[in-house]
Amino acid sequence: QSVLTQPPSASGTPGQRVTISCSGSSSNIGSNYVNWYQHLPGTAPKVVIYSNNQRPSGAPDRFSGSKSGTSASLAISGLQSEDEADYYCVAWDDSLFGWVFGGGTKLTVL
Amino acid sequence: EVQLVESGGGLVQPGGSLKLSCAASGFTFSGSAMHWVRQASGKGLEWVGRIRNKANNYATAYAASVKGRFTISRDDSKNTAYLQMNSLKTEDTAVYYCTRLLYIADGNWFDPWGQGTLVTVSP
Numbered sequence: 001q002s003v004l005t006q007p008p009s010a011s012g013t014p015g016q017r018v019t020i021s022c023s024g025s026s027s028n029i030g031s032n033y034v035n036w037y038q039h040l041p042g043t044a045p046k047v048v049i050y051s052n053n054q055r056p057s058g059a060p061d062r063f064s065g066s067k068s069g070t071s072a073s074l075a076i077s078g079l080q081s082e083d084e085a086d087y088y089c090v091a092w093d094d095s096l097f098g099w100v101f102g103g104g105t106k107l108t109v110l
Numbered sequence: 111e112v113q114l115v116e117s118g119g120g121l122v123q124p125g126g127s128l129k130l131s132c133a134a135s136g137f138t139f140s141g142s143a144m145h146w147v148r149q150a151s152g153k154g155l156e157w158v159g160r161i162r163n164k165a166n167n168y169a170t171a172y173a174a175s176v177k178g179r180f181t182i183s184r185d186d187s188k189n190t191a192y193l194q195m196n197s198l199k200t201e202d203t204a205v206y207y208c209t210r211l212l213y214i215a216d217g218n219w220f221d222p223w224g225q226g227t228l229v230t231v232s233p
Contacts, residue, residue: 002154033217033218035217035219035220037155037220039155044207044222044223044224044225044226045155045207045220045223046221047219047220047221050217050218050219051216051217054216054217056219056221086154088154088155090155090157090220096173096174097171098157098159098171098172098173098174099145099157099160100157101147101154101155101156101157102154103154104154104155
């Protein structure tokens with residue numbers, strides 16, 4: 001079981017808005033930034049959101065992030081077929097003294 | 111080009127050892143904290159551990175699942191990080207990625223990542 005909890009799957013049709021949740025605790029999400037990675041099979045993971053809600057250079061503005069208390073969310077608006085991938089949330093955990101990942105959410109574009 | 115290239119993966123028996131290497135190029139390796147992340151087949155990403163830079167005394171930290179069995183080291187003269195894996199278990203079977211923790215003014219994230227190297231622990 002992962003320290004951060006994500007739904008195993010999510011789906012949407014092209015153009016829709018989908019959200020992926022990530023639940024943690026006071027020692028990780030509650031006290032540290034959350035980053036989100038997109039991972040396509042056979043490729044290296046790529047950050048799409050850092051510091052809860054910041055988009056790195058090159059990430060489409062369709063991606064947005066938010067955090068409230070011990071939970072965080074990734075939203076993808078105007079869903080496109082190339083968004084189909086696995087998405088992971090990650091945060092530093094003060095109690096475990098290490099980075100903790102969510103279990104990942106497989107996003108399917110129908 | 112900013113790049114990380116892992117090597118050293120392979121098949122090893124339970125209880126055995128293996129040492130992975132991560133060669134860096136295109137950025138100031140000596141100033142960077144280097145991390146290892148793994149992914150077992152059909153599973154999610156799992157942070158393995160990290161080594162900080164000289165200014166931070168090359169401090170290491172490990173996930174509980176590997177602590178006492180895995181050791182991360184680095185050779186700044188060779189721009190290379192290493193992951194020494196001892197007392198390997200079947201559950202250590204995974205693709206192992208090395209990555210840098212990139213710091214900017216308002217946050218940090220893992221970038222770049224290597225292509226990954228497969229470690230298979232099997233009798």
